[in-house]
Amino acid sequence: MRVQSLTNMSFVFPNQIFVESYMLAEYMSRVQEVALRVLELMAEGLGMEDTNVFSRMVQRDGRDVLLRVNHYPLAMRHQAAAGGAVGFGEHTDPQIISVLRSNSASGLQIALRDGSWVPVEPDPASFVNVGDSMQVLTNGRYRSVRHRVVAGAGAGERARLSMIYFGAPAPAPSERIAPVPELIGDGEASRYRSFTWREYKAAAYRSRLADRRLDGIQLDAQGSPDPDDEP
Numbered sequence: 001m002r003v004q005s006l007t008n009m010s011f012v013f014p015n016q017i018f019v020e021s022y023m024l025a026e027y028m029s030r031v032q033e034v035a036l037r038v039l040e041l042m043a044e045g046l047g048m049e050d051t052n053v054f055s056r057m058v059q060r061d062g063r064d065v066l067l068r069v070n071h072y073p074l075a076m077r078h079q080a081a082a083g084g085a086v087g088f089g090e091h092t093d094p095q096i097i098s099v100l101r102s103n104s105a106s107g108l109q110i111a112l113r114d115g116s117w118v119p120v121e122p123d124p125a126s127f128v129n130v131g132d133s134m135q136v137l138t139n140g141r142y143r144s145v146r147h148r149v150v151a152g153a154g155a156g157e158r159a160r161l162s163m164i165y166f167g168a169p170a171p172a173p174s175e176r177i178a179p180v181p182e183l184i185g186d187g188e189a190s191r192y193r194s195f196t197w198r199e200y201k202a203a204a205y206r207s208r209l210a211d212r213r214l215d216g217i218q219l220d221a222q223g224s225p226d227p228d229d230e231p
């Protein structure tokens, strides 16, 4: 865990938010417990025999766990009183799972299938996002959710602060991520070609935030690369 290596340090975030690193490390370990439990429940929900399939992936040595802190200052809210300013552009999270906690200031929105945006009720409790890797692992049964933050949407004169735990698959560098065989139904083909987390992460850094990266690894119904896909 990246944060745990930073012992006895303090961080001052914009707006003078002061956090001791041991608090971050403690938070990381607690939020990881939540993520693992949710992953087990997700496997259970799919009727999987081994309900630890996903949770194991974010616990292994070499896992790629990250905590991001986002701050959307009040100035951003004032910037665009009408529609609100985009504080974090639309995207899907590339990892398996993200667990988000905020200070209850509004702004987070998710996209429905028809492309319309709906606000997520601000709530100090955690909000869980399915990431691209989970969509692949489950052969599309769980879908990664497009989301964005529009600072200034909704009432309230508060800056938004969010903390997101990202659990990535990060198996051994050469291990490939692909739909779990148990989740490929009878007569169904794998909908995605396999990839390593390293490849996918590199592609995510190369591409634009809003790009639909899963399109590039999607296969057609027979399991062949979709001709409309990006190379």
Ligand SMILES: O=C(O)CCC(=O)C(=O)O
Binding pocket: 068, 070, 088, 093, 100, 102, 108, 147, 148, 149, 161, 162, 164
């Ligand atoms: O700040 C938020 O509420 C969401 C940010 C987000 O989607 C991300 O960091 O990936």
Ligand SMILES: [Fe+2]
Binding pocket: 091, 092, 093, 147
């Ligand atoms: Fe995100």
